[in-house]
Structures are given as structure tokens and as C-alpha cells.
Amino acid sequence: MEPSAQHAYAPAVSFDGGDLDCGNGLLLLIRKHIDPLERGQLLEIQSTETSVEADLPAWCRMTGNQLVSWTKAGKRRSFLVSKGAFAGSADHADQPPQAEPEPETPEAARARAAIPIVAVTIPRTLPAPVAAPPIRPLSVMGIGSWPRPRWMLQALHDHMEGRLDEAAFQSSADDAVQLAVAAQQRAGVDVVTDGEQRRDSYASFVGGRLDNCQLIPLTDLLPYVDDPEAFEQELRALDVPAGEVRHPAVFGPLGRSRPLAAHELDYVRGLTAQPVKVALPGPYLLTRTMWMECVSDRAYASREALAADVVRVLREELAALLAQGAALVQFDEPVLSEVAFSGTTSQRSFMCGALSEKRDPVTELAFARDLLNAVVDGFPQERVAMHMCRGNWTTDESKAMAGDYRPLVETLAALNVGTLFLELYTPRAGEMAVLQRLPERQRIGVGLCNQKHAHVESLEEVLRKGEEAIRLFGAGRVLFNPDCGFATFADAPVSSARIAEAKLRTLAEAAAILRQRYGV
Missing domain, CATH: 3.30.110.40 (TusA-like domain)
Known part of the structure; x- marks a missing residue:
């Protein structure tokens, strides 16, 4: 023109x-x-x-x-x-x-x-955890996300784009959380989540909550990659809605002047006396997601410097959640599979927009281990967890990564968390027996259904897989969950609410049978 x-x-x-x-x-x-x-x-x-x-x-x-x-x-x-x-x-x-x-x-x-820099206030002390309802063996729970009603999706978009004020958005979200919790309770879960109804995705939502961070559509990042047209084609091939998925961009020192998820916990605890789990994006995921040269380096000299502030804000949030009675705080680190299964090649996978470069797998896994251990240091291990999978942005299994846990077991075993929620139902995850090398101090949240599939798994199949887990790890160490969330990305849910409820109901039925069978 x-x-x-x-x-x-x-x-x-x-x-x-x-x-x-x-x-x-x-x-x-x-x-x-x-x-x-x-x-x-x-x-x-x-x-x-x-x-x-x-x-x-x-x-x-x-x-x-x-x-x-x-x-x-x-x-x-x-x-x-x-x-x-x-x-x-x-x-x-x-x-x-x-x-x-x-x-x-x-x-x-x-x-x-120039983009204004928000003043950051760092709390001098962190609040202490308070008691929370215990999570018994063979407890059933979702990973975190739940399909949003259509009106909640509209509210999310209107709020992110400045057309819906905070009070009206939170009111809509409260209604959506009530529906999500009621569905989980009808299914018979032991631990509830708020379904992440207030989030555009399980990870990038922090871009709208942290100081000096901004949520922008993934397409806005195309100028930052070497070949924008090729990357755009890759996103189409991976079935990623790049115009709808938003990405957190850092333009100043990170700060937490308002909670990331503590307000979510406060509301859902008012709806139930059951144990509540809250999921947060892990520190390695956030660092890989947020570090982009020509953007992040305006505020941070290196990826490691950014990671230090990521650890700090996550520690502040973890302390707040445990002080408000969260039974379990789960850190999501799906990008570990990208490190393990894409090797040292330049292959790109869409793991929630982890666009930044990575080093060799050994170095990256050690970096991820140290970051998460720094976040949870000093907190009760039985109240913190980690979840990983191999991709959950599409129902097409061929688009997600594959590989067993063998290259990850050493890293998982070195994490100072009390529970690992792992993708184990899909054949892409390999054999469960590989995980026998994990230490006794870690419970295993075993994926017993595939959230990507529209059909509901049979009770017999879930029982078979559940018994295999009990034989390998002992009934006292096992929890039951889907492989991943039902709606990791708000605009691209992999299940309907009806199917999600039916899948969790089958897991709850299996858990009741196995508790009686094994006396736990």
C-alpha cells in the first residue's frame, strides 16, 4: 500500500x-x-x-x-x-x-x-501454612481445568480486551465456578478445583495478574521468531488457535502486587468443605514462556535473572495459598516433555508458547529441577505437587509428543514435592513400570482416563490400570486423575463438561471398589 x-x-x-x-x-x-x-x-x-x-x-x-x-x-x-x-x-x-x-x-x-514500570513491593516475610483437610489414598481429582460455559468464554474475552469491568467479570466467574464444582461433586471426586474458570489458559493467565507483564495473542510474537511465516504454518499444523491463545510478555521487573490464584481459592473454599487443589504454572514453564529476546531483555539481562523473579513471585503465591488452607498446590511443568523428547534439535513444539531457545536436555532439566525446588523450599512437601504431560491443546493424539518417562525419572525423583500427577493412560506415555524408581516419599497421581477422547473409559479398564498402579507403588501412594485438564486452553477445550463429568465418575467408582478391595 x-x-x-x-x-x-x-x-x-x-x-x-x-x-x-x-x-x-x-x-x-x-x-x-x-x-x-x-x-x-x-x-x-x-x-x-x-x-x-x-x-x-x-x-x-x-x-x-x-x-x-x-x-x-x-x-x-x-x-x-x-x-x-x-x-x-x-x-x-x-x-x-x-x-x-x-x-x-x-x-x-x-x-x-515508553511502557511504564510498575513499582514492585516485596513482602519481608511469608505467611505460614494453616491446616487443611487431608487427601486420603486413592483420592480422585481433576488436574485443574474444566470446560467453560459459552457465556464465560465471552466474559473472558470481554474482560481481557477491556470491555467488561473487573466486578462484572468476577461475578460471571463465580457462577461458572459454582457449575464446575457442582459437576465434580456429582461425579464423586475427593478433591475439587475451581476449574480454572477465571483463566484464559492454565499458564498464560499470569500475564494479566503480574506487575509489568502483559497478555498478548500468540500471533503478536511472530515478529520475534526467525521465520514468521514458517512458524505460522507450524502452529496451523499443530492445530494451535494462535489468534486466540494469549502469551505473557514481560516489559519490566516482575512483581506480585495482587494474587495469582489466592482469590480463586478463597471463593471455591466457600463452596465446599472438601480438600481443594490449586494449580499454578511452574517456574520453568513461566521462564521459558516469558523469556523472549528483544522483549524480556529490556528488563532482565538474562533468562536466569528473569527466573529468579519468577521463583520469588511463585513463592509468595504458594505461601498465600497454603496460608488460606489449600490442601494441595500443583505446579504445572509440561515443557519438561518438550525438553526430553525433542532433544537438542531445533524442533519446535507448542508447549503453551514456550518460544525461547533451550540448551541441551541435561542442562535444561537440571535448571527446571533447581527452579521448582527453589519455589517449594521450606514448605511442607505433602502440600505441594507437580504435573506434567505431553501436550493438551488438541484432541489429535498425533500432534502431541510421545515417549516414556525413562529420560525424566531422575529429574522427577529429585523434585522436593510430595506428589507427581502424571499422564499415564495414553499409550504415548509408555509403561508405568518405569516409574518404580521414584522415591517412596512421592505419591503418584496416576492418569486413568484420556481427556482427549470423547468416549468414556469402561470401569473394567480403569480398574485394571488402577490395580497395576497399586501393585507397582502400593495403595498408600496412589491417587487417581485424568491424564491432563479437560480445558487447558479456554478457547480449545478437549472435552465437554458432560464427558468430563462422566469420566471422573468412572474414576470415582473404581476408587471406591479398590479402597474396599485393598482396605485403604
Whole structure:
């Protein structure tokens, strides 16, 4: 598109990006201003950076937005972008074009375009855990997520894009949590979760809660990879809804001035006296997800420096959850399978947008082990857990990774957590016997159903798999769960609520039989 003499339409919102380029913060500013707009409304982006002429049209094509027009006067450029497709109307045309702003010095433009850094308050002491209902052997529970009602999905999108205020969003979420908890209770679970109803996904939601972190669609990150078009094709092949899945981007020192999930726990504990489990993204997952050169390195000199702050905020959250009576806090680390099964090759797998580079598997697994152990250090091991799987963004088993736990057993055994929730029902996970090398101090949450399958597993099959686990580990160490969550990504659930409830009911029936059979 050639530049116009002036824009034919007036924007709803305008901002000056100064000399920032798309790989150095401009996209974060665009996302901040375009999200609250209605579809078809116009955003004006002013810039003095030459590369934006080529990069912004490419970003528009990849994100489904439309570059309506652009102007150029000396070094200053003005781009008019529609959120989604734009159909010009008389209403817009009647508005006079905006006057060209007075020229600014480069220093003033950069200062005005800079993303503000939020002051971070670090608590001096962490609260102590309080007692919680015990989790008995052979307890049944979900991994975490539950399919959201359609109206809850709309509320999630409206809230993230600034069209629904906090109070209205939380009210909708409260209703959705009540439905999720009631379904679990009807199924007969022993431990409940809130179904992660307030989250856009099990991990990236922290981008909307942490200080100096912003949730942006995965497509916005395409300019940061070496070959955007190839990466976009990979995401399509992996069946990833890249325009809907959001990714946390760090643009300043991380802080936790509000809880990540403590408010979720507070509400669900008011609904039940049963033990409650809360899932959090693990420190390795968050570090791999958040560390992106040209974005994160504006705030952190290295991935390790970012990881130190990730550990700090997770320790603060863990302390708060245990102090509020969480029976179990589970840290999700699915990217461990990406490390173990993709090796040292450049193969990319979509493990919740873990786009950053990784080193050799031995180094990465040691890094992941040390990060999680740093988070849980000093907390009661029986109240902390870790979950991993091989991918849960699609029902197509061929798109997820495969491999038994052999290359991971040493790392799992060295984690200072009392429970490991593991994917074990799918054949992709290999033989359960590999896990006999795990220490006696660790309980094993055994995957006894495949959440990706629409059919409900037979009671006989679940009993057979459950008895195998009891023979290998002893009834006192075994818990029962699905392989993964039923709706890891809000917009891409792998099960319906009806199927999820039926699967958990079968697990609960099997657990009742096995408790009687083994006297636990």
C-alpha cells in the first residue's frame, strides 16, 4: 500500500510509538491500545521508525487486523489500523482527519512511548501454612481445568480486551465456578478445583495478574521468531488457535502486587468443605514462556535473572495459598516433555508458547529441577505437587509428543514435592513400570482416563490400570486423575463438561471398589 496524503477517516484512539520498532516494544503498545476497541474501530499509530513500514502490514495480515491507510511526512509516519476488517462508513467519513501533531524530539517521543514500570513491593516475610483437610489414598481429582460455559468464554474475552469491568467479570466467574464444582461433586471426586474458570489458559493467565507483564495473542510474537511465516504454518499444523491463545510478555521487573490464584481459592473454599487443589504454572514453564529476546531483555539481562523473579513471585503465591488452607498446590511443568523428547534439535513444539531457545536436555532439566525446588523450599512437601504431560491443546493424539518417562525419572525423583500427577493412560506415555524408581516419599497421581477422547473409559479398564498402579507403588501412594485438564486452553477445550463429568465418575467408582478391595 502506498502512503496517502492524509487519512480519510478519524481514529477512535491515537498514540505515538516514537522510534520503537515492532521487535522492541511497539507491538506491546499496539496491543494495549487496540484491545479495548470494538471490532471495526480505528487505531492511529504514529512512528518515526523506518522498519515499521514493512513490519506493521505483516503484523496486520497475521493478526487479522486491517491496515486502512498510512501517511508519511519527513520521518514521521501515521498508520490507521482497524481492529478486524474495516468497512468505511459515512459516519467515519464525516469526521475530519486529525491534524498533524507538532514535531517532537526523538528523546521526547521515546519517553512518551515508553511502557511504564510498575513499582514492585516485596513482602519481608511469608505467611505460614494453616491446616487443611487431608487427601486420603486413592483420592480422585481433576488436574485443574474444566470446560467453560459459552457465556464465560465471552466474559473472558470481554474482560481481557477491556470491555467488561473487573466486578462484572468476577461475578460471571463465580457462577461458572459454582457449575464446575457442582459437576465434580456429582461425579464423586475427593478433591475439587475451581476449574480454572477465571483463566484464559492454565499458564498464560499470569500475564494479566503480574506487575509489568502483559497478555498478548500468540500471533503478536511472530515478529520475534526467525521465520514468521514458517512458524505460522507450524502452529496451523499443530492445530494451535494462535489468534486466540494469549502469551505473557514481560516489559519490566516482575512483581506480585495482587494474587495469582489466592482469590480463586478463597471463593471455591466457600463452596465446599472438601480438600481443594490449586494449580499454578511452574517456574520453568513461566521462564521459558516469558523469556523472549528483544522483549524480556529490556528488563532482565538474562533468562536466569528473569527466573529468579519468577521463583520469588511463585513463592509468595504458594505461601498465600497454603496460608488460606489449600490442601494441595500443583505446579504445572509440561515443557519438561518438550525438553526430553525433542532433544537438542531445533524442533519446535507448542508447549503453551514456550518460544525461547533451550540448551541441551541435561542442562535444561537440571535448571527446571533447581527452579521448582527453589519455589517449594521450606514448605511442607505433602502440600505441594507437580504435573506434567505431553501436550493438551488438541484432541489429535498425533500432534502431541510421545515417549516414556525413562529420560525424566531422575529429574522427577529429585523434585522436593510430595506428589507427581502424571499422564499415564495414553499409550504415548509408555509403561508405568518405569516409574518404580521414584522415591517412596512421592505419591503418584496416576492418569486413568484420556481427556482427549470423547468416549468414556469402561470401569473394567480403569480398574485394571488402577490395580497395576497399586501393585507397582502400593495403595498408600496412589491417587487417581485424568491424564491432563479437560480445558487447558479456554478457547480449545478437549472435552465437554458432560464427558468430563462422566469420566471422573468412572474414576470415582473404581476408587471406591479398590479402597474396599485393598482396605485403604
